[in-house]
Amino acid sequence: MKILVxxxxxxxxxxxxxxxxxxxxxxxxxxQCWFGNGLPASVPVxxxxxxxxxxxxxAGFDRVVFLAxxxxxPMAEYDPAMNFIQNGALPAxxxxxxxxxxxxxxxxxxxxxVYGYTLDKLYNEDAPVTCPYPYGISxxxxxxxxxxxxxxGFSVIALRQGTVNGHSPRMRFDLIxxxxxxxxxxxxxxxxxxxxxxxxxxxxxxxxxxxxxAVEADPGVSGVFNVAKDNYTVGQVAExxxxxxxxxxxxxxxxxxxxxxxxRNYKVDCAQARAVLGFSPQRDIEEMVLSLHEHWDExxxxxxxxxxxxxxxxxxxxGLSAPVSLLPGT
Numbered sequence: 001m002k003i004l005v006x007x008x009x010x011x012x013x014x015x016x017x018x019x020x021x022x023x024x025x026x027x028x029x030x031x032q033c034w035f036g037n038g039l040p041a042s043v044p045v046x047x048x049x050x051x052x053x054x055x056x057x058x059a060g061f062d063r064v065v066f067l068a069x070x071x072x073x074p075m076a077e078y079d080p081a082m083n084f085i086q087n088g089a090l091p092a093x094x095x096x097x098x099x100x101x102x103x104x105x106x107x108x109x110x111x112x113x114v115y116g117y118t119l120d121k122l123y124n125e126d127a128p129v130t131c132p133y134p135y136g137i138s139x140x141x142x143x144x145x146x147x148x149x150x151x152x153g154f155s156v157i158a159l160r161q162g163t164v165n166g167h168s169p170r171m172r173f174d175l176i177x178x179x180x181x182x183x184x185x186x187x188x189x190x191x192x193x194x195x196x197x198x199x200x201x202x203x204x205x206x207x208x209x210x211x212x213x214a215v216e217a218d219p220g221v222s223g224v225f226n227v228a229k230d231n232y233t234v235g236q237v238a239e240x241x242x243x244x245x246x247x248x249x250x251x252x253x254x255x256x257x258x259x260x261x262x263x264r265n266y267k268v269d270c271a272q273a274r275a276v277l278g279f280s281p282q283r284d285i286e287e288m289v290l291s292l293h294e295h296w297d298e299x300x301x302x303x304x305x306x307x308x309x310x311x312x313x314x315x316x317x318x319g320l321s322a323p324v325s326l327l328p329g330t
Contacts, residue, residue, distance in 0.1 A: 001025050001026070001062035001063055001215065002025070002026045002028075002060060002061050002062050002063075003020055003025050003026065003027050003028070003061065003062065003063045003064075003065060003215060004028050004029075004030060004058065004061045004063070004064045004065070005017050005020070005027060005028070005029045005030070005065045005067060006030050006031070006050050006053075006064060006065065006066045006067065006068045006094060007030075007031050007050070007066065007067040007068025007069065007109075008027075008029035008030070008031055008039070008043075008045075008065070008067055009029055009031035009033050009035075009036070009037040009038060009039055009045055009170065010031070010035055010038065010067065010071070010170050011035075011038075011071075011164065011168045011170050011171070011172050011204065012067050012109065012164060012168070012204060012207060012208060012211075013029060013031070013038075013039070013067050013170075014037075014038030014039050014168055014169040014170040015168050015169070015204050015205060015208045016065070016067070016208040016211050016212070017029055017039055017043045018039070018040060018042075018043065019208050019209070019212055020212060020215065021042065021043065023212065023216075025215070027043060027044070028044050028045075028046065028061075029043055029044065029045045029046070030045075030046045030048055030050060030053060031045060031046075031047065031048075031050075031068070032047065032048065032049060032050070032068075033045075033047050034312060034313070034316055035170065035306070035309060035312055036170060036306060037170070038168065038169035038170025038171075039169070039170075040169075050068055050090055050094060051090065051093060053094065053097060054097055055097045055098075055100035055101040056101070057097075057101075058094075058097055058098050058100075058101035058103055059101045059102065060101075061098070061101070061103050062103065062104050062105070063103065063104065063105050063106075063107065063215050064094060064095075064098045064103050064105075064106050064107070065107045065109070065211055065214075065215065066091045066094060066095075066106065066107065066108045066109055066142075066146075067109045068086065068090060068091075069086040069087040069090060069091070069109075069138075069139075069142070070082065070083045070086050070087055070135070070138075070313075071309055072135065072174065072309060072310070073113070073133060073134075073135045073264075074174075074309075074310040075135075075309060075310055075313050076133070076134040076135035076138060077133070077134055077135070078310065078313065078314065078317075079313075079317060080134040082317065083134050083135065083138050084134070084137075084138050084141065086138075087135070087138035087139055087141065087142050088138045088141035088142050088145065089145075090142075091108050091142040091145060091146050092141075092142065092145025092146055092149075094106070095108075095145065095146040095149050095156065096149060098154075099149050099154045103154070104153070104154065104155065104219065105154070105155040105156070105157065105214075105215070105219075106146055106149075106154070106155075106156050106157075107156075107157045107158075107159065107211060107214045107215065108142060108143060108146045108156070108157070108158040108159070109159060109161065109211070110139050110140075110142065110143050110158045110159060110160045110161065110224070111135070111136070111139045111160060111161055112160045112161065112162050112163075112200050112226060112228065112266055112268050113131055113133075113135055113136040113139060113264070113266075114129040114131050114136050114139050114140045114143070114160065115127065115128075115129055115130070115131065115136075115266040115268065116129070116130040116131035116132060116133075116136055116263075116264065116266065117130065117131075117263055117264065117265045117266070118198070118265060118266040118267065119265075120198070120265075120267075121267075122231075122267055122268065122269050123226075123266060123267070123268050123269060124226065124268070124269040124271070124272065125160070125223070125224045125225065125226060125272055131264075132263075133263075133264075143158045143160075143224065146158065147222075147223075147224070150222045155217075155219060155220070155221060155222045156222050156223075157214045157217070157221065157222060157223065157224075157225065158223070158224045158225070159207075159210055159211065159214060159225055159227050159273075160224060160225065160226045160227065160268070161202060161207050161210075161227050161228070162199070162200030162201050162202045162226075162227065162228030162229070162231075162268065163175060163176050163177075163199055163200065163201050163202070164201075164202055164203070164204050164207050165177035165178055165201055165202070165203060165204065165285075165288045166178070166203040166204045166205065166283070166287070166288040166291045166292065167204070167291035167292050167294070167295045168204050171295075171299060171307055172307055172308070172309060173302045173303075173307040173308060174307070174308045174309055174310065176199060176201070176234070176237055177201065177237060177241060177285060177288045177289065177292075178288075178292060180237065180238055180241040181241060181245065181289055181292045181293075182302040182303075184241060184242060184245050184251070184253040185245070185249075185251075185296065185302075186302065186303075188251070188252070188253060188254060189253065189254045189255075189256055190238045190241065190242060190253055190254070190255050190256070191256045191258065192234055192235055192238050192255060192256065192257045192258065193234070193258050193259075193260040193262060194234060194258075194259060194260055194261065194262045195233060195234055195235025195238070195257050195259075196233055196234075196235065197233060197234050197262045197264070197265045198231055198232070198233055198234075198265050198266060198267040199231070199232060199233075199234060199237070199266070199267075200226070200228035200229075200230070200231045200232075200266070200267055200268045200270075201228060201229055201230065201231075201232060201237070201285065201288075202227060202228045202229050202281055203229065203281065203282075203283035203287060203288050203291070205283060205291075206227075206229060206281035206282060206283050207227060207281075209279065209281070210225075210227040210273065210277065210279050210281070213273075213277040213278060213279045214277060217276070217277055221276060221277070223272075223276075225270075225272055225273040225276065225277060225279075226268040226269060226270045226272065226273060227270060227273050227279060227281070228268055228270055228281070229281040229282075229283065229284060230284070231267030231268065232285070235255075235257070237285060238255050239255065240285045240286065240289075241253075241285065241289055242255060244285065244286045244289035244290070245289060245293070248289070248290065248293045249293070
């Protein structure tokens, strides 16, 4: 198939795009390249504002995969206006254009962040979505915007991803396992704000496999799917990262627990992705840590700006507008 990967030069896309090509698909990446380009030279890239793509630009594609938008809570809270545009309006716009262009399927990279605080329940795709923060709200808006366009001949799939971790050619050290590895390797310590909070995790290679399954699924498949390897408390993640590094390097790691309150707490049921997409992720926390260990010498200084999305984003967008008062005489 001919596939457009929107936002495909980043952390997930630089793993997914080569995987799609290995499967024999023709791939084109369209990306603003805010965070550089981690793709091999064999993957064609068009650097563009995605709002500039119309139905003429999308004509001839069989699939559009949406990986663009603001990628985490810090970016969303730094610039909520851009967050709602990029995560809510942009996917809906591209899905609308893709449908006009005759594309057969639109696949939206969503997030388990939409669940918010789950009160220690295991949530499937029909569970309430209650996140009160800009990032989770905007990802849900993106989902709803694209899903409402689904009909016969235009399939729409939204993948609610757990926190993605592990090595990518466009590396990030602002993700839970990656951050803990960085801290342990550079300081000998992992700091845990709240050890009891739950998070679903997935390796970047596995989430790329989930997108591949969505691309190749039967034409009649549409809907929302949770994708994660498993659910872990943050305390469990710290312990397993420290244990894995001990085996790999012999290094001991101190775990510092602060017991700070956190309003984000969710664990998810991924049975629907297994049943419908045939997706069963293979890589646990230990394999995420191993992938980082194998590439550690390539990273240089893991505190460099390029490894932290919020730092790059602030440099690119420093001039947020001052608040406008609507009170008379001010």
